Amino acid sequence: MTRGPHIALSLRLAYLALHRRTDQAMERFGITADQFVLMTALVRGDEALTQNELARRISSDPSTVRAMLVLLEKQGLIVREDHPIDARSRSVKLTAKGLRLHRQLWTASEPIRKRILSLFEPKEASLFLEFLHRFQAALTDRNTSDSSRHPLHDSGAKKWLHA
Amino acid sequence: MTRGPHIALSLRLAYLALHRRTDQAMERFGITADQFVLMTALVRGDEALTQNELARRISSDPSTVRAMLVLLEKQGLIVREDHPIDARSRSVKLTAKGLRLHRQLWTASEPIRKRILSLFEPKEASLFLEFLHRFQAALTDRNTSDSSRHPLHDSGAKKWLHA
DNA sequence: TATTGTTATACTCTATAACTATA
DNA sequence: TATAGTTATAGAGTATAACAATA
Numbered sequence: 001m002t003r004g005p006h007i008a009l010s011l012r013l014a015y016l017a018l019h020r021r022t023d024q025a026m027e028r029f030g031i032t033a034d035q036f037v038l039m040t041a042l043v044r045g046d047e048a049l050t051q052n053e054l055a056r057r058i059s060s061d062p063s064t065v066r067a068m069l070v071l072l073e074k075q076g077l078i079v080r081e082d083h084p085i086d087a088r089s090r091s092v093k094l095t096a097k098g099l100r101l102h103r104q105l106w107t108a109s110e111p112i113r114k115r116i117l118s119l120f121e122p123k124e125a126s127l128f129l130e131f132l133h134r135f136q137a138a139l140t141d142r143n144t145s146d147s148s149r150h151p152l153h154d155s156g157a158k159k160w161l162h163a
Numbered sequence: 164m165t166r167g168p169h170i171a172l173s174l175r176l177a178y179l180a181l182h183r184r185t186d187q188a189m190e191r192f193g194i195t196a197d198q199f200v201l202m203t204a205l206v207r208g209d210e211a212l213t214q215n216e217l218a219r220r221i222s223s224d225p226s227t228v229r230a231m232l233v234l235l236e237k238q239g240l241i242v243r244e245d246h247p248i249d250a251r252s253r254s255v256k257l258t259a260k261g262l263r264l265h266r267q268l269w270t271a272s273e274p275i276r277k278r279i280l281s282l283f284e285p286k287e288a289s290l291f292l293e294f295l296h297r298f299q300a301a302l303t304d305r306n307t308s309d310s311s312r313h314p315l316h317d318s319g320a321k322k323w324l325h326a
Numbered sequence: 327t328a329t330t331g332t333t334a335t336a337c338t339c340t341a342t343a344a345c346t347a348t349a
Numbered sequence: 350t351a352t353a354g355t356t357a358t359a360g361a362g363t364a365t366a367a368c369a370a371t372a
Contacts, residue, residue, distance in 0.1 A: 006276070007279055007280075007283075007288065007291060007292055007295070008181055008185075008275070008276065008279060009200070010292055010295040010296060010299065011174070011177060011178055011181060011295055012178060012181070012182075012200065012222075013222050013295070013299045014174060014178075014295045014296075014298045014299040014302070015174055015175065015177075015178035016222045017222070017298070017299045017302040017303045018171055018174060018175070018298075018302055019175075021302050022171075023363095032337095032338065032339090034338080034339070035338090037172070037175065050353075050354090051353075051354065052352085052353065052354080059175075059176050059179050059180070060339090060340085061339095061340065061341060061342095062353075062354070062355095063340080063341060063342080063354090063355085063356095064338095064339060064340050064341070066354070066355070066356095067338080067339070067340085068338085068339075071337095071338080083353090086348080086349075086352090086353075087347080087348060087349085087353095088346095088347065088348045088349070088352065088353040088354065089348095089352095089353055089354080090353080090354070112171070112302070113169070113171065115301055115302065116170055116171060116298065116301070116302075117170075119297050119298060119301050120170075120294070120297075124294065125170065127290070127294075128170060128291075128294045129170055129173055131283070131287065131290075131291045131294070132170070132173040132174055132176070132177045133173060133177075134282050134283075135177045135180070135181075135279065135282060136173065136176045136177040136180045138278055138279070138282050139177070139180040139181055139184050139275070139278070139279075140180045141183070141184075195360095195361070195362090197361080197362070198361095213330075213331090214330075214331065215329090215330065215331080223362085223363085224362095224363065224364060224365095225330080225331070225332095226331090226332085226333095226363080226364060226365080227361095227362060227363055227364070229331070229332075229333095230361080230362070230363085231361085231362080234360095234361085246330095249329095249330075249371080249372075250330095250370080250371060250372085251329070251330040251331065251370065251371045251372070252329095252330060252331080252371095253330085253331075
């Protein structure tokens with residue numbers, strides 16, 4: 001049995017700490033950390049996204065995403081309209097209320113992001129990101145992880161590491 | 164709104180990928196990734212552990228741990244005995260069956276750990292670990308994170324980083 | 327008084343499988 | 350045939366609060 005601290009376990013602890021912190025920050029708005037991630041994906045995806053596309057972006061499941069969307073829809077934060085081209089699909093987007101709330105959530109979570117950034121020097125931060133991407137790519141089922149998706153971090157770090 | 168890829172989101176993706184991979188590896192044994200983590204904590208804690216201690220070790224909640232233990236107990240993988248000293252506490256330990264299963268689970272997850280290790284050179288691995296610990300420590304509520312708990316990685320990496 | 331653990335309760339996330347409607 | 354999404358269903362983890370027993 002392998003001894004010593006493990007990247008896997010440490011990754012887990014780091015993620016759980018982040019998740020709880022985020023949940024706490026969102027709590028007074030009645031939103032969970034995962035819902036925040038979903039809403040953020042919608043904000044970034046300027047145009048509306050289909051549910052499948054959303055699932056891919058947040059690394060989740062269409063059925064899970066649907067459950068989450070139903071909850072957000074009840075709160076009037078998102079709407080699911082008919083897709084202009086594909087009648088099977090639904091266009092998901094934030095409502096004005098959803099967008100407004102997301103801005104509040106973003107502000108509420110600012111301290112967390114600041115805290116994180118303060119922990120690392122710029123070089124360390126980009127190296128950390130590179131490690132995380134490498135890790136994720138290697139453990140993701142479908143090698144859908146089109147390396148073009150992370151153009152900023154697929155290399156570069158290695159350069160100065162061995163300089 | 165901050166642009167660019169985020170450590171927080173990347174950490175999330177990396178963790179989710181790991182979690183799913185682990186769940187898949189454990190599936191045929193009827194065990195979840197989280198239950199595996201819990202069992203591993205029991206294996207490492209040689210002596211029996213109390214439920215509170217377990218909760219702390221896997222960064223969870225006493226109530227959550229209890230729910231998990233109940234499930235494992237039903238399968239005969241753990242037992243909760245009276246604590247020898249503190250009658251309020253319960254001593255949790257793996258049964259022989261639990262220990263046997265854990266060995267199988269450990270083997271079943273070996274490819275994942277190997278894969279992870281193969282991704283990083285030794286120096287990178289220890290630096291990655293150090294980043295994760297730093298991250299976790301900064302985001303953990305209680306600064307319970309006794310730095311003596313990670314003696315192997317509280318420093319060292321920085322040394323060669325700036326060499 | 328403080329702490330360990332239980333109980334009750336509730337909600338979110340997760341995921342599979344069978345189904346429909348459309349492509 | 351394949352795909353988008355729904356539905357039904359189930360289970361696992363999470364967490365809070367009230368409580369009993371013990372320290």
